[in-house]
Amino acid sequence: MFDGVLFDFSGTLFDDRSVLDPAREAVGDDTITRVLSVVDSPEGIEARRGCDVSHERHRAVWTALIAEAGPYSKEVVGAIYSALTDPAAWKPYPDTARVVTALHERGTRIGVLSNIGWDIRPALADAGVLDVLDTVVLSCEHGVEKPDPTLFTLACDKLGLAPGSVLYVGDDPVKDGAAVKVGMPVYLLPTERSAADDRGLDAVLRLA
Structure with a gap:
């Protein structure tokens, strides 16, 4: 006991597997697939090491990885990151x-x-x-x-x-x-x- x-x-x-689904409507399936392929790659996982020690670090690392999957506009990067951190998602x-x-x-x-x-x-x-x-x-x-x-x-x-x-x-x-x-x-x-x-x-x- x-x-x-x-x-x-x-x-x-x-x-944790469907949090980006709301962003699919805004940016499309292909974009989300490309983003996930980057953030979940060995290089992406290594880049994310230590990213949870602060709000600022988390945002900087994740937005950089999202942008790398494109390149994408700030609006697209922002939409995906917002979905990731949206409690409702x-x-x-x-x-x-x-x-x-x-x-x-x-x-x-x-x-x-x-x-x-x-x-x-x-x-x-x-x-x-x-x-x-x-x-x-x-x-x-x-x-x-x-x-x-x-x-x-x-x-x-x-x-x-x-x-x-x-x-x-x-x-x-x-x-x-x-x-x-x-x-x-x-x-x-x-x-x-x-x-x-x-x-x-x-x-x-x-x-x-």
């Missing part, structure tokens, strides 16, 4: 609110700890879970990102709990799995997922 649970955001509570998995609310009703302390370059609180509010969270820790607000142990320690401190009593739930073996460095138990969700199906978060209720 655990006194607290910390969740990752993207790919754990919210689906991020959809929770069907079991997100149910599981988070159930944990809250049990008296479990709950938080979200995310590598992110923008404020996800409006998305959490839209999903109906912000009010039951005890803390939201964002890398862009603290100048450090996972897998740095500092961020996990900070989140546990904000919950008022020792790391060993807090379960971390994520989907990245490297970034999220690093929670073990501060003594946190970790539950990693499976890679395979569908936006239409539950993410498998009910397992957290059994663990916690």
Whole structure:
């Protein structure tokens, strides 16, 4: 049993694969496909390393990668970046609110700890879970990102709990799995997922 649970955001509570879909209507499928091919390439992934330590860094890195896929006008780059950071474009998995609310009703302390370059609180509010969270820790607000142990320690401190009593739930073996460095138990969700199906978060209720 655990006194607290910390969740990752993207790919754990919210689906990260369709956030650019709203931009498709404005810029077209081909443009989005080209952008994704750049940002998800080995070079793009390397360029994005450390981009979540601040709002400014996130915007600079992502807009540069989007422009590189073109070149595209400032208007096109801006439209795509706006879609990426639009809370309304991020959809929770069907079991997100149910599981988070159930944990809250049990008296479990709950938080979200995310590598992110923008404020996800409006998305959490839209999903109906912000009010039951005890803390939201964002890398862009603290100048450090996972897998740095500092961020996990900070989140546990904000919950008022020792790391060993807090379960971390994520989907990245490297970034999220690093929670073990501060003594946190970790539950990693499976890679395979569908936006239409539950993410498998009910397992957290059994663990916690």
